[in-house]
Every structure is written in C-alpha cells, then in structure tokens.
Amino acid sequence: MRPIVKITANLKRIRSSNLHRRLSINTAKTDEIDMLSLTINQMLEHLEQSFDSQKSFVANASHELRTPITSILGEAEITLMKERDPETYKSALKEIVSSVERLNLIINSLMELMQTNLDNRDFQNVKVDELMWEIADELAGKSNGDQVRMGYHLPEDITKSVISGNRRLLFIAISNILKNAVKFSEGKTVDCEVRYIDKGIQITIRDQGIGIAKDDLIKIFQPFFRASNAMNFQGYGIGLSLTDNIVKLHNGTISINSVLEQGTTIVVFFPTA
Numbered sequence: 702m703r704p705i706v707k708i709t710a711n712l713k714r715i716r717s718s719n720l721h722r723r724l725s726i727n728t729a730k731t732d733e734i735d736m737l738s739l740t741i742n743q744m745l746e747h748l749e750q751s752f753d754s755q756k757s758f759v760a761n762a763s764h765e766l767r768t769p770i771t772s773i774l775g776e777a778e779i780t781l782m783k784e785r786d787p788e789t790y791k792s793a794l795k796e797i798v799s800s801v802e803r804l805n806l807i808i809n810s811l812m813e814l815m816q817t818n819l820d821n822r823d824f825q826n827v828k829v830d831e832l833m834w835e836i837a838d839e840l841a842g843k844s845n846g847d848q849v850r851m852g853y854h855l856p857e858d859i860t861k862s863v864i865s866g867n868r869r870l871l872f873i874a875i876s877n878i879l880k881n882a883v884k885f886s887e888g889k890t891v892d893c894e895v896r897y898i899d900k901g902i903q904i905t906i907r908d909q910g911i912g913i914a915k916d917d918l919i920k921i922f923q924p925f926f927r928a929s930n931a932m933n934f935q936g937y938g939i940g941l942s943l944t945d946n947i948v949k950l951h952n953g954t955i956s957i958n959s960v961l962e963q964g965t966t967i968v969v970f971f972p973t974a
C-alpha cells in the first residue's frame with residue numbers, strides 16, 4: 702500500500718474509544734513519512750492525555766457535587782419522616798442552607814474554570830504592580846492585614862510592567878496563590894515580590910506554612926486534588942487548577958518549590974509585550 706494511503710487508513714480506525722492506538726513507525730530508516738507519523742503520534746498522545754484529564758475532571762466534579770446534594774436530601778427526608786418541633790425544623794434548615802452554600806461555591810468555581818477553558822481573549826493592558834496591590838489589599842480586608850509583605854522591583858520604564866491580559870482572570874489567578882499562602886501558613890508572614898526580569902514580569906509568593914510533600918507537588922494543579930496535610934483547612938482543591946489554566950492562557954509559566962513544614966514558594970512569570 703502507498704504510505705500516505707496507509708496512514709490515512711490507519712488514522713480512520715482511531716476513535717475516542719481507542720485513542721491509545723498509534724501509527725507504526727519504521728525505526729530502522731526514518732524518512733519523511735515516518736516523521737509525519739511521529740508527529741501525528743505525538744498529537745494523539747496529547748489528545749489522549751487531555752481526554753483522560755477531562756474524564757477524571759468529570760468524575761471528580763460529579764463526586765464533589767453529589768456530596769452536598771446527598772446531605773441535603775438526607776436531611777430533608779429524615780426531617781419529613783414525622784412531625785417535629787420547631788427547633789428541629791430550624792436546625793435541619795440550617796444544615797440544608799450550609800450544604801447549599803457549599804454547592805454554590807463549587808458551582809461558581811466550576812463556572813470560572815469553564816471560562817478559562819474558553820479561549821475568549823478580550824485582552825487589555827494590565828499593570829501588574831497595580832493588580833498586585835489590589836489583590837493584597839482585598840486580602841488584607843479579609844484576613845490579618847499585616848500578614849502579606851509586598852516588594853516591588855520595577856523598571857523605570859513603566860511600559861515594561863504592563864502585560865496583555867484579561868484583568869479579572871489574572872486577578873483570580875494571583876489571588877488564588879496568595880490566598881493559599883495565607884491560608885496554609887496560619888498567620889506567618891507571606892512575602893510577595895514583583896520583579897521585572899528579561900522580557901517579562903516575575904511574581905514570587907513565598908510562605909512559611911505547612912509545605913507540600915514531594916509526591917504531591919505534581920498533583921496540586923489537578924482539579925479537586927488536596928494534599929493530606931491540607932485537610933484541616935477549608936477548600937475544594939479548585940483554586941490552583943484555575944490559576945494554572947489562566948497562566949497558560951496568558952502564555953505564562955508557573956513553578957513551585959516546597960518543603961514540608963517549612964514553606965512554599967510559587968513563581969509566576971508573564972511575558973511582557
């Protein structure tokens with residue numbers, strides 16, 4: 702069979718149900734056709750990975766949504782089984798309200814996550830130092846104001862501290878990191894630094910909190926993942942997956958360094974125009 706016809710025939714057999722299939726490659730003498738097959742195989746690899754992560758996302762999301770729904774149903778059904786006194790009705794309703802609040806939070810975060818998956822690029826010029834200042838300010842209002850220490854190392858040329866982006870999404874991305882730093886370090890100072898480095902802005906957020914175990918580091922960007930040492934803290938494991946999506950949407954990078962019981966440093970880099 703002619704090589705291109707063979708590739709086409711093989712590709713037609715690949716469906717979402719058998720995405721693990723790959724085109725065969727002659728490794729003995731790699732020619733242009735093999736290079737093409739190799740590229741297609743790499744694309745299939747990406748597709749398979751993204752299918753897998755979608756599947757686990759749906760499974761995790763369903764589980765997270767089902768938990769509060771089950772408790773709402775249970776509470777209501779048990780209360781309705783017989784006549785109760787007003788106090789019992791009141792406490793049942795309170796339970797229900799708190800589960801609905803939880804549901805509401807999860808749904809809102811999921812909606813935000815969906816938005817970051819859409820590629821709707823209504824980008825504008827965002828001054829990073831201003832943005833950081835606003836985020837820290839908002840956070841100070843909610844927690845102990847002294848906890849976040851900001852530092853700026855910006856160039857004279859202010860055009861260099863501007864990135865092209867979606868302000869609201871950037872706000873969410875950075876504030877998730879900062880909120881984690883504050884939350885997981887229980888009152889210890891969080892250092893936040895904005896620095897202009899070659900062709901971009903680097904934001905470093907350093908805390909002295911509980912830290913993240915080495916094996917968990919690669920998982921923390923997965924939706925709903927929470928490390929075992931985080932279970933005593935409020936949260937759903939959605940924040941960082943949102944942040945990761947948003948940073949990617951802005952062609953940025955995010956790196957993380959952490960030592961258990963000592964602290965975590967997250968560095969985000971955004972290229973400037």
Ligand SMILES: Nc1ncnc2c1ncn2[C@@H]1O[C@H](COP(=O)(O)OP(=O)(O)OP(=O)(O)O)[C@@H](O)[C@H]1O
Binds near residue numbers: 882929935942
């Ligand atoms: N600064 C940090 N220090 C220690 N652990 C962290 C830190 N930031 C993130 N983590 C770990 O990564 C996990 C995922 O973070 P993420 O922000 O996605 O979830 P969350 O903060 O637990 O919940 P949510 O953001 O939905 O309120 C956390 O549960 C925690 O285990």
Ligand SMILES: [Mg+2]
Binds near residue numbers: 881936939940
């Ligand atoms: Mg969080």
